[in-house]
Amino acid sequence: MSTFLSKISKLDSIQDVALLSNQGETLFFDQKNNTPGDRERASSYWNEIISDLDQPQMAEFAFTNGRYYLTRTPIGYLIIGLKNDKALEKIKQACATILTKLSNPALCKRLLLNLLTQSEDILKPNIIRELLPYADEEVATVLMFLLRREKEIAPLVKEELLLLICQTLGYCSNNDAIAVLKAFLASRKSGVNTPGEQVIEAVRISIEQLEQNHPPKTQDGLQKAPSPGVRKTVQADIPQQQQIDELLNRGKKDEAVALIMQLIEQCAGKKQFEAADRLRDYLIKINPMALLEIIRAADVIEGAKQSGIDKKHLETWSKLTEIFSSEEFSALYHAMALRSYTKGKTIVQQGSTARTLLFINGGQVQLQALNQDTLIPLSVKGAGEIIGIETFFQASVWTDQAKSLGCEVFLLSRQKLDALKEQHPSLEPKLSDFCASFQSVSAELTKTGRNRRQFKRKNVSGRISFAVLNTNGTEITTEAKGDLIDISTGGVAFSIHSSQKKNAAALFGRQLRISFQTTTTTQIIIRRGTVQAVRDIDLIGNEYSLHLEFSEQLSYSELQQIAGASPEARS
Template sequence: MKSFLNKISQLSSVQHLLLFDLEGELLYSFPSVSSSNVSLQTAGWQELIEDLGTPETADFAFENGRFCLFRLLIGTLLVGVSHDEHVRTIKEGCSTVRDKLKDEVIRRNVLIRMFTEHRRAIKPQYIKGLKSVAGPEVADILVPFLNTADQLPVDTRSSLISVTCEVLGLCRTKAALEAIKDYLHDSESINARDPVTTTAAQIAIAQLEMDNVAPPGDTRAIDLITVSPEKAEVETEKHGASPEDRKIHTLIDQNKKTEAISLIMDMIRDHAEKKDFAEAERYREMLLATDSMALREIISSAEIIEEEKSAAIDETLITTWDDLIQALSLEEFSALYHATRPRNSAAQEIIAEQGDFLSNLFFVNSGRIQLYTARNDRDTPFKTVEEGEIFGADSFFDISAWTYNARSLGANLSELTWKRLAELKVDYPTLQDNLLEYCNRFRTNPAYFDKPSTSRRKYERRKLSGRATMELLGMTGSETGQVARGDLLDISQGGVAFVLRFHRKEYALELLGKHVKVIIRPDNWLAPLQKNGMVKAVRCHDLISNDYSVHLEFDDLLGAAEVSQAAAKSDH
């Protein structure tokens, strides 16, 4: 769900985005709303939603745009737009989401995902939303949460525990019953009884006992993620069998598993202390393959690596990026930090130029960067990026050529490539969405580029219906036989846009900057158009599926008459 909301927030026309749960509590906002201002900024909308009753959709027109309301089975979504360019896309996406959420399994998974994504800054409403899908799966995530109740923030602890007990009381599992009883026992033993949480726990226990929860044999267990011995062997071959590796395998062959695990732990600790985290992670995978039930060592090894990663970060950077750490988590920030590469840039050094195919995101650790557009041999600065800010997100997340220039005024940077971010997704599945949400605060106002002096569009675009066939060209311009087909979107003298489907975003990224041949078949033309050009952007087109719009710049301009003729039927 968060990925879907982030996609909407990336649309240039979208100015505001608010998701309320079924009880009117704010779950998501763009731009982000500080906790101290939530009530002030959302009270009016909450009253309006309540007064409207239960319409599935509604529109509210204002002088500078409109708000679109969508009722979903998990709450109400409000989207504020400055113009109507993307309204149809948003409505179609929300309609698809509404239909998908009618499936209880999907709805439960969405709500559980929202809980896990916000767990480090959890609010009662994220837990309360799980009531409608309470069951064994929900108990699986709330039982461990309740077991760490003493670590919750003091100011929200009581409300979080109360609503957790309330939801667990509906889950009808033995694990839920035992967890709540353990909580009551622990709170009494440390003289920390809270009348509010105690009452909630007692009610939940009574509810579970009345429902005759499943016997102990039916309680659910969380499967451990293991690495197969074959994978461990492949990794060992890849890195070459070191003397330590050979000794470990010898111990395993001799059935001396305890000694092997001890040596593996030594290697994890040694490489982590040397900041060789790739090797430390490799030995941790070896540990998992050797004995997936060595839980104490598995947990300890992860803690060793994370602690060393955190310790390796300059304390000054932790201060500089405090807001980013709050938006992610210290663990996610640590992983992000170690995935970047440092770069010192002298004053006047060009970091990126308009038209570059550079899939990098830049973090300004110190100093300043000037962003500017260039047109008619004239530079027009429009923003100075300061310490603790990020630039390049537009091209990085949209998969497009750079649409402006970046010049250093003397700065220390960290660079993140798309490939490195994609590699982190396995261990940190929410990192990409959280980073995108954070980067939205640095987004350049699209209205700036609509001004005549800064507009990047040379030719008028015309809507176009029909089909496009694209073929990749080799370095010498020869045909490769790699062909894809999609629906046309629009055309101009300078280029054409059409929709293709990619199974993974990484595949779309690989298309950026490639030379292609495209055959354009408008609905109203008998003879197709054939043009060569370069892919300048690959952007998310469908808010739900993996459809991307491919934006091609022609090598040679198309005639104005040909554009008008091709688009004639589509205009009507």
């Protein structure tokens, strides 16, 4: 729904979108050219209307300059302002879908967490209050992320936000939160800008609550060093891990910590940031009470990352530095690989499944599309532009090819971005929003008057059955159901339901066996094919479309039988 709120607010037909909690607090607000004063006035105005109408489930309001549609969800009131009635029915249908989805508490929690990571600081206290009933380890992860980055919080709401974060962590039953709260307390005591007494007291109470649920193994709260030969590896690929473990097994924890700190400084100095991060994580695992060392390790790594950014690159990507925090930009920058391509070199072939985002750092890249054996030039991209967006965010094959005209490109793989999610949960949504400003390949091809589809598609409806195959063509899953979207002699698109996006995305590139009902009830048409794209088609993200290319085309007669069996075709 957070994606829905962001997307719908950008539509030309929409004036403003607001989400108010059942207590009347603003959780989301987007109005063209709005100011904080506008938000406060609108919130007060709608709270008064809702109260006067005795908390309605749904309402419509017509004005001379447009219409408002209001609907109540389990989280609160969704209010959408439209310039006219053209999109009203679609908005109602979308809201009905959202209402059904949000009957699931897990989706309510996910929505609130997404809003929390993407909202302005001034709205975060309202969202955290709504998250309290859902307090668990997932909520704790996001709250700990915010607490670690408390220096970036807007001063106007800092005290209130810190208080709510620390209070809520006490109810999350997450053992890692104890170390984070203690580190926060230690850093505040040694700093100049110490939080108020309320925050300090909230930290102490939350630590007590958490320690009651997770009692320490020794009196000082430290993990007891295991006997030689008993210790298990905590994490793989740790530089000099054997030497560190030997020190731990002999009870020389201070020496082990000192060695880790030395290795962190060495790795950071050599720009081996992944190794440095693993060492810091290992330090937290073996001695979560080494607060000063943990804080210093983070400062060393972040300082090395910041100093390692080329100033010329900062100029090229100045727009990215405006939407990301310094830590987010630094993490993204060092997750990418810089490559140079000579003129005429093909960077990515059409049909490739490489989920890689290309940031053009210098020079130019020619985009081309092969359409019915004709190579069509689309556009030339230059420094500061990004390509590969559809493939990267939606899991699909490249529908164009990228050819170098002499360029330097940063490459970001899907795996690298996924690895940043835990520490930087808002990085991907921000990057996705930024990439949305670039024109899609489909739109560019449409401008040429060409259709990238090789086969004409028919809109159909109805159910189909499918199963996943292994490389030998053997079925490896039970049969599942999907809903038809469209079909051609060369392929089919259908929707599926999946509770997690990663499960749907895992079907990208897989072989499927598809069974179609026909106008002859006793006849079933079977085809095999490869999933060429997985796209999010649900407004809150748990319905997906699979786009499959047949290994053997349908005959025109078979196509007519399938399309004729569709209720849509018979109506």
